Amino acid sequence: MTTGRFDGQQVLVAGAGVSGRSAAEALLAAGASVTVTDASSDRLAALASLQAQGAELVAGLSEPPAGTDLVVTSPGWRPESPLLSATAAAGVELIGEVELAWRLDQEKAEAGPDPTGRRAAPATWLAVTGTNGKTTTVGMLESILRAGGVDVVACGNVGLPVVDAVRAGHQVLAVELSSFQLHWSDSLAAHAAVVLNLAADHLDWHGTLDAYGEAKSKVYAGNAVAVHNADDEWSARLADAGARPRARRVSFTLSAPAEGQLGIDGGELVDRAFGDRVPLATLADVHPAGPHNTANALAAAALARAYGIGPHAVADGLRSFEPGAHRSVPVAEAAGVSYVDDSKATNPHAAAAALRAHPRVVWIAGGLLKGADVEELVASNADRLDAVVLIGRDRSRFAEALARHAPDVPVREVESGDDAGMLPAVRLASELARPGSVVLLAPAAASMDMFTDYAHRGRAFADAVRAVLAAVPANGG
Numbered sequence: 288m289t290t291g292r293f294d295g296q297q298v299l300v301a302g303a304g305v306s307g308r309s310a311a312e313a314l315l316a317a318g319a320s321v322t323v324t325d326a327s328s329d330r331l332a333a334l335a336s337l338q339a340q341g342a343e344l345v346a347g348l349s350e351p352p353a354g355t356d357l358v359v360t361s362p363g364w365r366p367e368s369p370l371l372s373a374t375a376a377a378g379v380e381l382i383g384e385v386e387l388a389w390r391l392d393q394e395k396a397e398a399g400p401d402p403t404g405r406r407a408a409p410a411t412w413l414a415v416t417g418t419n420g421k422t423t424t425v426g427m428l429e430s431i432l433r434a435g436g437v438d439v440v441a442c443g444n445v446g447l448p449v450v451d452a453v454r455a456g457h458q459v460l461a462v463e464l465s466s467f468q469l470h471w472s473d474s475l476a477a478h479a480a481v482v483l484n485l486a487a488d489h490l491d492w493h494g495t496l497d498a499y500g501e502a503k504s505k506v507y508a509g510n511a512v513a514v515h516n517a518d519d520e521w522s523a524r525l526a527d528a529g530a531r532p533r534a535r536r537v538s539f540t541l542s543a544p545a546e547g548q549l550g551i552d553g554g555e556l557v558d559r560a561f562g563d564r565v566p567l568a569t570l571a572d573v574h575p576a577g578p579h580n581t582a583n584a585l586a587a588a589a590l591a592r593a594y595g596i597g598p599h600a601v602a603d604g605l606r607s608f609e610p611g612a613h614r615s616v617p618v619a620e621a622a623g624v625s626y627v628d629d630s631k632a633t634n635p636h637a638a639a640a641a642l643r644a645h646p647r648v649v650w651i652a653g654g655l656l657k658g659a660d661v662e663e664l665v666a667s668n669a670d671r672l673d674a675v676v677l678i679g680r681d682r683s684r685f686a687e688a689l690a691r692h693a694p695d696v697p698v699r700e701v702e703s704g705d706d707a708g709m710l711p712a713v714r715l716a717s718e719l720a721r722p723g724s725v726v727l728l729a730p731a732a733a734s735m736d737m738f739t740d741y742a743h744r745g746r747a748f749a750d751a752v753r754a755v756l757a758a759v760p761a762n763g764g
Contacts, residue, residue, distance in 0.1 A: 294318035302361025362467035383471025417483030431604030476509025485521035486636030504529035613745035623722025630745030638731035653679035654732030674719035
């Protein structure tokens with residue numbers, strides 16, 4: 288018999304995507320009366336199975352139905368959208384799917400064992416946010432915990448809705464959280480959490496960098512252990528602002544660690560926070576290589592150590608970690624030129640890390656900047672650019688910055704507005720490359736002007752590379 292806090296509530300789910308479906312299913316199971324709305328009738332039609340469970344599907348609602356107790360929004364919906372504005376004006380509580388997952392999880396402490404045999408105790412949440420590196424860090428954390436024998440699943444912005452992970456009854460959740468998800472959370476209190484870094488991104492949604500940072504800082508609310516990046520000013524600032532006074536403060540650095548830190552010493556990842564100069568792994572255990580991924584590994588290790596994982600599991604987990612697609616992935620090499628897919632570099636901060644990994648680059652860049660600025664990105668990496676090929680709607684912003692900061696670097700533009708533009712972009716890049724160059728797709732911008740998502744963009748790049756190389760005679764003549 289359902290007796291939880293959602294039993295009998297009238298709940299509106301805003302958004303019929305993956306997280307919306309999961310939220311609706313969980314609420315129906317919890318005894319709520321559920322309505323789902325979305326601007327797309329096609330997306331709603333895909334949820335027809337929920338109707339058989341009692342949900343009502345209504346397209347295009349601009350205000351919550353009379354009697355609504357709670358609205359659960361998908362993360363991308365803006366606060367100023369008509370429905371959410373009307374919800375706020377009506378005084379109806381408004382949360383996101385992650386906050387719903389947290390509340391459902393906390394109910395387990397009071398509910399006792401359920402008929403399916405799932406765990407009655409809430410999971411331990413270990414949370415990761417930041418502008419870049421979230422998915423890699425969560426993957427590393429999941430791998431480390433599994434090496435330590437823990438029942439863990441990576442969830443959240445990484446793909447698996449947190450509601451589904453909670454309902455599956457895992458012991459530990461390695462949760463990737465976006466600024467949107469955190470914006471719609473108000474009681475989430477992970478056991479340990481980290482803000483990896485912060486740079487201008489999603490300013491079209493949040494309005495200002497300060498507002499973006501404020502959303503990120505919510506990951507520190509209620510933590511027992513608050514982890515921050517000592518090498519990133521914003522990370523430290525947000526930990527100061529968001530962590531509760533009694534939280535244990537731990538940081539990580541790419542330098543030799545001080546007391547209370549994890550860091551690098553003599554080619555090893557060393558822990559001086561949860562132990563006395565305890566070696567955790569070697570730099571060779573971290574892959575893909577590069578300073579940004581070493582920082583991600585240190586963050587993952589800090590969260591795992593906060594949970595009580597031993598040093599051997601850290602090394603074993605990092606060695607067995609399989610990086611996700613489109614993150615510094617080598618695609619091919621021919622005539623001394625390498626081709627690397629970093630389509631996941633969807634903002635200037637991520638692209639800067641990708642560029643720094645290579646001394647000589649033919650850079651394929653461009654897309655939707657979402658309010659971000661590329662001046663510093665271009666200025667700080669001008670000396671490593673052999674040439675640049677620009678794609679996407681905001682390519683003129685890149686061209687203007689390149690004219691100011693890298694006037695001698697050859698720049699070519701591809702005007703295509705869809706995915707067909709990747710083939711001529713790679714063809715141009717291949718023609719501009721010389722032995723020792725890396726043709727690097729690191730767009731520094733979002734993909735939706737030309738592609739379905741960054742994965743589609745990365746696949747288009749790999750396909751184009753193969754097509755261009757296949758068309759080149761083996762003898763080069």
